[in-house]
Amino acid sequence: MNTQQYHPWLNKIALATTLATLPLMVFGGHVTTENYGMAVVGWPGSDGQNMFTYPVFGLPTDKFFEHVHRLLGTLVGFLSIILVIVAFKVEQIKWIRNIAIAVLVCVIIQGILGGTRVTENSKALAMAHGLFGACVFTLMSFLTMATGKRWIEISKEPPALPAGYGRRLAITVPLLVLFQFFLGGCLRHFGVGLHPHLSFAFVVLIFVIIEFRSARKSGIKWLKRPAMGMLHIGIFQIILGFTAWITKLGLPSQGIVATAGSWEQSLSRTAHLLVGILLLTTVVLYSVKVFRLHQLNKNNHKQSGQTLSATDSLPNTEGNA
Numbered sequence: 001m002n003t004q005q006y007h008p009w010l011n012k013i014a015l016a017t018t019l020a021t022l023p024l025m026v027f028g029g030h031v032t033t034e035n036y037g038m039a040v041v042g043w044p045g046s047d048g049q050n051m052f053t054y055p056v057f058g059l060p061t062d063k064f065f066e067h068v069h070r071l072l073g074t075l076v077g078f079l080s081i082i083l084v085i086v087a088f089k090v091e092q093i094k095w096i097r098n099i100a101i102a103v104l105v106c107v108i109i110q111g112i113l114g115g116t117r118v119t120e121n122s123k124a125l126a127m128a129h130g131l132f133g134a135c136v137f138t139l140m141s142f143l144t145m146a147t148g149k150r151w152i153e154i155s156k157e158p159p160a161l162p163a164g165y166g167r168r169l170a171i172t173v174p175l176l177v178l179f180q181f182f183l184g185g186c187l188r189h190f191g192v193g194l195h196p197h198l199s200f201a202f203v204v205l206i207f208v209i210i211e212f213r214s215a216r217k218s219g220i221k222w223l224k225r226p227a228m229g230m231l232h233i234g235i236f237q238i239i240l241g242f243t244a245w246i247t248k249l250g251l252p253s254q255g256i257v258a259t260a261g262s263w264e265q266s267l268s269r270t271a272h273l274l275v276g277i278l279l280l281t282t283v284v285l286y287s288v289k290v291f292r293l294h295q296l297n298k299n300n301h302k303q304s305g306q307t308l309s310a311t312d313s314l315p316n317t318e319g320n321a
């Protein structure tokens with residue numbers, strides 16, 4: 001079995017791909033919030049022109065955001081290709097290479113989803129594009145973490161976890177957040193399901209708190225940090241949810257009227273999408289860490305078991321002399 005080495009360039013390019021996806025999601029989120037999805041006609045061409053020669057400046061606002069989103073998508077695609085090349089050049093561990101390929105494949109699928117959303121003028125595809133975009137970003141973040149120094153260092157002296165610790169929560173919480181994302185997508189793209197989305201937010205929050213408390217009890221810094229992150233992000237997301245709700249739908253009982261296109265509405269709705277993506281990423285990375293520690297603990301047990309049985313089978317020289 002190969003032991004994992006730290007490859008700074010692989011880690012850097014994984015980080016660059018992840019970071020470049022952030023503005024891409026900001027532009028995509030803004031396109032959806034402002035309903036600019038069909039501003040540029042056609043795909044892969046833009047308004048009948050090659051997308052790379054299509055002008056960026058001097059465009060009407062709706063076309064500008066849609067077009068820049070496409071260009072940023074191309075940049076992320078380019079970085080993902082470099083990621084695969086670097087992974088195959090420097091990395092010996094097969095599953096890491098496979099994740100790099102998976103990132104590239106997912107970015108291609110994401111681009112096709114975005115393009116088909118335009119050619120088919122489909123809201124369902126717009127929703128799938130948003131949800132899948134969050135999953136692609138999570139996968140990139142995972143690769144960045146798995147090629148980082150800390151990931152490798154922790155394998156040398158993994159902190160011990162009680163057997164079975166946090167496994168069920170580590171599966172449940174990401175699924176809950178994913179389902180909440182789906183409910184949010186129904187609300188954002190089809191205007192349905194406010195009450196289920198609102199109620200489920202509290203289920204998500206309760207589970208995030210339970211997971212946070214269990215991480216704190218474990219006393220393991222590597223788990224406590226992301227758990228702290230997910231708690232704060234979760235609370236912030238709920239606040240943003242309320243501001244998105246009030247600025248989008250208003251609160252007639254309080255005399256609050258929603259103003260379409262206001263900066264408050266635009267900011268809170270797009271921020272709610274982005275923080276939702278960050279929450280999904282954080283809970284998934286936390287879960288991956290839990291499973292990694294269990295795996296490392298298991299390997300350690302196996303190794304110490306093997307060492308013990310090797311010692312047992314040694315001839316007992318003591319007392320024979």
Ligand code: HEM
Nearest residue numbers: 025028029031032037073076107110111114115126130133
């Ligand atoms: C890695 C590549 C891409 C990522 C990560 C990405 C991400 C996103 C995200 C997060 C949104 C917001 C969705 C929402 O609010 O629910 C969005 C919207 C959008 N994206 Fe992309 N995108 C990518 C590539 C593309 C490409 C190549 C196109 C080509 C046309 C495209 C077209 C669109 C359109 C039209 C929307 C607005 C959908 C709507 O009307 O609601 N995207 N994108």
Ligand code: HEM
Nearest residue numbers: 130181184185187188198201204238241242244245269276
């Ligand atoms: C942990 C809790 C929450 C999570 C993870 C979450 C996640 C999301 C996501 C990801 C979206 C966009 C989905 C997409 O574009 O595909 C969304 C939309 C939305 N959410 Fe939440 N949400 C949460 C709590 C709340 C709360 C408490 C409210 C308050 C009522 C709320 C109100 C909304 C509204 C109004 C939209 C539609 C926004 C728009 O049309 O732009 N959310 N939510």
